[in-house]
Amino acid sequence: MSRSLKWAGSVKDVRRRKFDLVIDLNSLYETNLLGFLSGAKHRLFANRDRRSIDRLSNFPVKPPAEDKTKHHTDRYLAVLEALGLNNIDRTVTITPPAESVENARSYLKERGIENKTLIGLFLGAGHPTRRLAC
Numbered sequence: 001m002s003r004s005l006k007w008a009g010s011v012k013d014v015r016r017r018k019f020d021l022v023i024d025l026n027s028l029y030e031t032n033l034l035g036f037l038s039g040a041k042h043r044l045f046a047n048r049d050r051r052s053i054d055r056l057s058n059f060p061v062k063p064p065a066e067d068k069t070k071h072h073t074d075r076y077l078a079v080l081e082a083l084g085l086n087n088i089d090r091t092v093t094i095t096p097p098a099e100s101v102e103n104a105r106s107y108l109k110e111r112g113i114e115n116k117t118l119i120g121l122f123l124g125a126g127h128p129t130r131r132l133a134c
Contacts, residue, residue, distance in 0.1 A: 014038045023083075025076045027052040046079045 015038060022035040027046035035043050036056040045057035048066045061082040066075055077088050096104075108114040 010034065011037045023079070024057075025079055027079075029053055032056045044079065044082055046075070 011034065014034060017038075019038050019040040021042045022038055022040040022044070024031045024035050024043070024045040027048045028051055032045050032053040033056065035045065036053075042059060043057050044059040044063070045052055045054070046066060047054065047063045051066075054062075059082055063079040063082045067078070068075075070078070073090055077085075077090075080088070105114065108116075108118075
């Protein structure tokens, strides 16, 4: 299937869902265009220099210009301030199901490392702005 047919199918699928509000935190040309073509009455797009098509956003409050010195989380939250969402707690708590915790304990015990100090690393952040500075 050609790329243009896939794109047309995506637009058709999004329009079928009849969204009232589109929030585009990535705000790339392609995602802005999809948000516009969605038919949503309200469109809030991040304000990214040379990446956004600002005229396709129609939200009454324009988000601040992207500040690349901030972490992605803070940049995304700045966009949401246009919705009146301010001072949002950045703490994320993940509570895995009890079965998953038990599976992890069994895995560690089988290897004799259940009482060791373990360190997890995620090396998938290719761009320096997505890496935690220690």
